Amino acid sequence: MRRLFLLFFVCCVSIAKAEITLPSIFSSNMVLQREATVDFFGWAHPGEEFTISTGWDSKVHSVKTPITGKWKVSVETSGAGGPYKIAFKGDSNEILLDNILIGEVWLCSGQSNMEWSANSGLDNKEEAIASSNKPTIRLFTVEKRTADHPQDDLAGTWQVCSPETMPDFSAVAYFFAERLQEEMDVPIGLIDSSWGASCAEVWTPEEEFDKNPALQEAYELIKPNPWVPIEKSILYNAMIAPLTSFKISGTLWYQGESNTANAESYENTFGTLINSWRDKWGYDFPFYYVQIAPYKYGREYEGGIVRDQQRRTLSLPNTGMTMTSDICTVDDIHPRNKKDVGIRLANIALKQQYDVLDTTVYGPLFDKAEAIGDKVMVHFLHNEGLTVKGKNLEHFEVLSSDGTWYPAKAKIKNGIVTVQAKEAKEPKMVRYAYRSTDIPNLFNSVGLPASTFISEEL
Numbered sequence: 001m002r003r004l005f006l007l008f009f010v011c012c013v014s015i016a017k018a019e020i021t022l023p024s025i026f027s028s029n030m031v032l033q034r035e036a037t038v039d040f041f042g043w044a045h046p047g048e049e050f051t052i053s054t055g056w057d058s059k060v061h062s063v064k065t066p067i068t069g070k071w072k073v074s075v076e077t078s079g080a081g082g083p084y085k086i087a088f089k090g091d092s093n094e095i096l097l098d099n100i101l102i103g104e105v106w107l108c109s110g111q112s113n114m115e116w117s118a119n120s121g122l123d124n125k126e127e128a129i130a131s132s133n134k135p136t137i138r139l140f141t142v143e144k145r146t147a148d149h150p151q152d153d154l155a156g157t158w159q160v161c162s163p164e165t166m167p168d169f170s171a172v173a174y175f176f177a178e179r180l181q182e183e184m185d186v187p188i189g190l191i192d193s194s195w196g197a198s199c200a201e202v203w204t205p206e207e208e209f210d211k212n213p214a215l216q217e218a219y220e221l222i223k224p225n226p227w228v229p230i231e232k233s234i235l236y237n238a239m240i241a242p243l244t245s246f247k248i249s250g251t252l253w254y255q256g257e258s259n260t261a262n263a264e265s266y267e268n269t270f271g272t273l274i275n276s277w278r279d280k281w282g283y284d285f286p287f288y289y290v291q292i293a294p295y296k297y298g299r300e301y302e303g304g305i306v307r308d309q310q311r312r313t314l315s316l317p318n319t320g321m322t323m324t325s326d327i328c329t330v331d332d333i334h335p336r337n338k339k340d341v342g343i344r345l346a347n348i349a350l351k352q353q354y355d356v357l358d359t360t361v362y363g364p365l366f367d368k369a370e371a372i373g374d375k376v377m378v379h380f381l382h383n384e385g386l387t388v389k390g391k392n393l394e395h396f397e398v399l400s401s402d403g404t405w406y407p408a409k410a411k412i413k414n415g416i417v418t419v420q421a422k423e424a425k426e427p428k429m430v431r432y433a434y435r436s437t438d439i440p441n442l443f444n445s446v447g448l449p450a451s452t453f454i455s456e457e458l
Contacts (some may be wrong), residue, residue: 007300019043019093026245027097028102029158031138031189033247034102039263046353050090054083056102061077064327069155070152072245077102079133080186092408101136103187104180105248109240110255111205111228112196113290113341116334118167121251128175132166136186139169141262142193142243146234148203150241158189172196172254172290175342180349183356190250193239197227199258200266201296204273205280206233209237215272218265225258240277250286250353251277254347256310256332257292260302266284271316286353288320288345291451293328294437295337303436311365318349323363326449330437344448360384369430371458376408376430378417380453385445388411392440393417400424405431417442430455 032038038403040052048065056078065071082101088094108114143155159165166174170192177188195202201209201219202353209232210214222230229235259266274287291310297303314321322344326336335341342359351357362382371377376398380386393410398421400406406421408430419430431454433440442450 002393007437009185020048020050020088020090020095022088022095023153023242024193025140025154025243029099029138029160029243030097030140031101031103031105031158031187031251032077033105034077034186036077036191036215036247037074037217038077038247039072039074039245043069044071044090045069045092048090049090053085053089055084055086055100057150060293063396064370080104081405082187101138101146101189102188103189104184105189105191105246106173106176106250106252107243107248108176108190108192108194108252110194110253110290111198111258112194113170113257113338114170114192114194114252114254115196116338117169117171121334122171123334123337124339125315128339129163129167132161132163132174132343134161134178134181136176136188137161137181138189139165139174140189140191141169142239144195145238146231147238148234150237152242154239154242171338172342172345173252173341176252176349177342178344179343179346180354182348184354189245189455193243195228195235197225197238198235198255199225199230200255200273200409201227201232202230202235203234203255204269205236206422207240207274208272208276209233212268213369214265216266218262218269219329221262223261225400241280244277244280248281248285249424250288250333250349253284253287253289254305254341255289255396257295260297260299260306261310263302263305267308270310270313274313274316274319275437278435286318286320287316287352288322288348290322290324290341290345291420293324294433294439295328295333296330296332304434304438306345308434308454310410311453312450318352321362321451322348323451324447325433325440325452327329328439330439334429360446360448364444364450366432366451366453366455369455371427374420374425374427376418376419376427376458378410378430378432380415380417380450382444382448383415386415386417387443387445389414389441389443395422395435397431397434398413398424398427399429399431401426402426428457430458
């Protein structure tokens with residue numbers, strides 16, 4: 001009797017596997033990247049033959065499942081539009097996906113400030129929800145999962161953006177899409193794969209730790225966290241790896257607060273993550289991120305160090321950074337103004353990726369510093385209309401030859417900041433807004449704040 005039961009069980013499993021199966025990222029209501037080669041993939045019985053019909057071009061693609069049981073086929077998408085249908089037809093079963101749009105797809109990841117939704121607490125929450133009936137924005141939330149090895153599938157489903165679905169979705173991502181549509185009027189697909197309190201190492205492929213000893217050394221400084229697993233790669237395996245064959249336009253990232261424990265190496269950690277994701281997808285997509293806001297962390301300078309490390313990561317091509325120091329409070333690690341964060345990220349994309357904005361989208365970024373006697377001349381990029389909010393320009397410090405940092409007086413002239421501390425007769429370095437809680441008051445003509453920085457030795 002037991003053998004008969006096992007035989008029946010095996011037969012049932014074989015029949016189930018014979019059917020065409022799709023990963024969760026392919027479902028009704030999804031958005032596909034426009035004017036691109038996109039891959040459909042899934043599972044079926046080895047040798048299973050079926051067709052895929054794409055509604056935007058009425059083409060029929062024939063597929064024969066290889067011996068591995070996992071099939072893949074590449075198709076070309078049209079320009080922005082929809083809704084369309086996609087039909088998968090085989091002898092065992094048929095799958096019909098409908099209400100498909102073609103537009104721009106963005107992966108949104110990081111920790112709690114990316115995960116933060118209207119229902120978590122948001123400025124002007126009621127107004128934002130009431131105006132969120134935007135059926136050409138589609139939302140996919142990746143459910144929290146962990147895995148010891150890279151997975152092929154994940155849990156989640158596409159939803160049409162509405163006052164019913166928007167309140168539980170990433171607010172930063174939603175406002176990003178809303179702003180894009182103001183300028184571009186194309187469908188936007190958002191994939192939110194984030195987990196509050198997560199460090200960057202859990203989002204990084206495991207092989208990167210073997211190739212990069214400094215990454216491994218930095219990871220060993222991460223302490224256990226009651227809110228999220230800290231095993232390296234454990235979230236990448238479950239929540240990112242299954243997406244690496246899904247075509248995206250770019251990535252948004254809001255994270256860094258949980259890397260204050262190894263702040264000094266965050267440029268290496270974060271840069272490794274960016275390069276590894278691009279390697280997994282097979283192309284150098286835009287990677288735009290949010291500089292963490294001033295907050296009273298445990299160590300006096302750890303927040304400032306992360307901010308500077310994030311600034312330095314801009315040396316990687318096709319990256320962009322949004323500053324948030326003017327829309328935060330040092331008493332709350334979760335600023336409630338997520339709309340301006342999303343808008344600032346979108347403006348970077350509109351300028352750098354889509355070339356539809358002709359305006360400055362960055363605050364002043366440190367360029368170089370030079371010592372002239374006991375003064376330091378600090379040069380900035382995006383320095384048009386440098387101005388001070390408040391009476392005095394604050395938070396500049398100069399390193400003296402005796403190894404001590406001294407507060408410095410700073411003045412603006414012709415787009416250059418002159419910094420001077422009477423105690424530092426031979427200044428060696430200069431830094432700005434370097435304490436965890438320092439809120440910069442140096443802005444440019446478009447009202448964006450300057451980034452934290454520390455110079456090399458002068």
